[in-house]
Amino acid sequence: MNPALCGTPLVIGGYQHETGRVRELSGEAAGCGVSVDMLLRQAYHLCPSGVFLPYREERYHQAFSSVLAVLAQCCPLVEPDPPAHVLLGLRYERDERRFAEEVIATVERQLGFHMSCGIASSRFAARVVSEDAMLSQVLVLDDGEEQTLLQNLPVERLPLSDAVRRRLRLFGIVRAGDLLLLPAGALEAQFGREGQTLLGLVRGADDRDVEQWKDSRDVEQSRCFDVPVVRDDELQEAARDLLAALCRELQARWQCCRRLTVTLSLENGEARQEELHLKEPSSSSTVLSRRLVPCVERLVGVVPVEELRLTASDLCGGEGRQSSFLDGPPRATTRFREAVGVLQQRYGSGVVKKVVTRRGGRLPEERFTFVSCEAEER
């Protein structure tokens, strides 16, 4: 970020004389009436004092990924909606507004990016409201207001191809609500599948669940020793500390790893490496240390070690997480109940299942079945 540009109306998408459209803008530019997707020349007309900069896809992608990573630490259900939107699943949050304000503050504190947020019961309505909100503001749309907002929306703000937008204008359709007045089937007959989708959006029927985004970047922890180490117990202690930090980072990302790579850089310039493949993905330091301790024993030799590095890769979502709830003794009923309760509150009542064995099945997959598991059960 360039501090010299702070407080300046900033428009990203290209220079003012170019033919492109606005991709992103600062709050100051928005105050002049500039909006996303507007022609650059039109934006210049509204905001002649603005600084116009080209859109650099690679840097934008990096920034977007870093925002996603921070959001994924705040909320387990995060879905990118490029180029500039992110959907968060808040179904199980009790105080949505406060949660959203905390998320915005976290992103501002950690990355310096300002965001706006809209909360609604459907994806499209939430997106529209977030665009209406000022930077760092959270707008919440109640159920009754959602229909009114969507029906009064100008057709220009609907996600349409240019051809459909032009034809709607020729038909004299200005607001999204006008589409509902058309005879049944007319929209589909005129615009095919796009028309059908459009009708769903205007009716607020876009209530698909938020899909979980997975941060695929490897997690790495390393330690350089000022004095090269040769003793096994010192290396084991360092490995334990690194593993604890690695697991904390994985858990903060709601992720588990399937592969752990241990690398020792030796004083003579050589490196020794071993990959540990896990049968069950895990982010539990107890589970991972069972594999790590013998691995470090195998790798350590007579040559002193200068650096120890652990890399968790092949990352996946928390589907293997349930195993870590049961790390303690089998009598940890309370812990199990709490874990089931948290999962059900966060992901819905059907997320935790109990396995029941069946008699008579010859095929392996017919020898058991899943039934619903209640939080009160053991």
Added chain:
Amino acid sequence: MNKLAWQPPEIQVSESESHEPLVILHEGKRRRVEDILSHWRMHQEWWKRPVERDYFRVRLEGGIICEVFREISSGCWQLQRVCD
């Protein structure tokens, strides 16, 4: 301990002329079959759910042991079990 698939996922397998697995492609990773540990055929009667499968317990490169089967009627390969 092992992981048994309730809905066995489909996998891509390069097989020999006698339909023995040589290379397994699953979740974007290719793994060579190092050894076939056992092989059996499973047949279920037509009045239940007619099934005829060739099962292979194999050791893959990297030391992973798993059970895969080939549906004889369709020739499709599926992953049944991953063992510790």
